[in-house]
Amino acid sequence: MHLILFDIDGTLINSSRAGRAAMGRALHEVFGVAGAVHTYSFAGKTDRRIVHDLMTAEGWTPAAVEARLPHFYERMAAAGQDLFTPERIRPCPGVLPLLDALGRRDDVVMALLTGNIRHTVPLKLAAAGIDPARFRVGAYGSDSIERDDLFGLAVARAHETLNRRFQARDVIVIGDTPADIRCARAGGGRAIAVATGPFAPDALSDCRPDHLFLDLAQTEAVLLALLTPATQPG
Structure with a gap:
């Protein structure tokens, strides 16, 4: 098997970068900033890693980032409902x-x-x-x-x-x-x-x-x- x-x-x-757009929207809603989301290389990384890298670069502590991840996941899914389309x-x-x-x-x-x-x-x-x-x-x-x-x-x-x-x-x-x-x-x-x-x-x-x-x-x-x-x- x-x-x-x-x-x-x-x-x-x-x-077509829809995932990047959804992440940027969710970052703004949860952290107030999206950091270098438009230039950061997503390839091969977990979304959890990406959020940590982007937000710690903006001065958030790893613990603070981790604490906000459940809310971030909810907001990213909400953004995906709008942005993830067949087009x-x-x-x-x-x-x-x-x-x-x-x-x-x-x-x-x-x-x-x-x-x-x-x-x-x-x-x-x-x-x-x-x-x-x-x-x-x-x-x-x-x-x-x-x-x-x-x-x-x-x-x-x-x-x-x-x-x-x-x-x-x-x-x-x-x-x-x-x-x-x-x-x-x-x-x-x-x-x-x-x-x-x-x-x-x-x-x-x-x-x-x-x-x-x-x-x-x-x-x-x-x-x-x-x-x-x-x-x-x-």
Whole structure:
């Protein structure tokens, strides 16, 4: 059984900076300032990390930032209700056919590993025409400030929800940043990189993913990469 952990932004969807706009609005409402939200690099980071970085740079203490996160998450979800629309958010190439193909298999569990907070995930996916219910479990940017922590959380939640243990070699992270590849490696899983986000293929290749695709449109090739058993050390 394969546990496939999908990143969202740049992997499943292109959000046309709608997430950045929602975060900026929520930061203003909760902290009174958005800091460098328009120039800060979001790629590969959890939303929790982004908020901490932006607000501590504005003089807020980490403890004060952490205390306001629940309110911030509520306001960001409210902003998402306005900003996450099909006009702004679209699926990346090949995503819908790939999810359909995986959904027909009984040897695959689809899940999420994303820097997005749990509150905004269904809003973004639905805007792109992706049913959030396709994903049985997830680990989110509201769970930890560090992306690498999310691998273990996702695997643990899959075990708890499905009453099935997954070996690390059967867990695959699909993402568009070097941080996704590092996260997979930190958990002992496999990494499939896709160049539909901000990183060029060469930059992703330098991080040595197990497989690299320009996009997910080659459904059969992506399925083969996902479902071929990992090479055993020998």
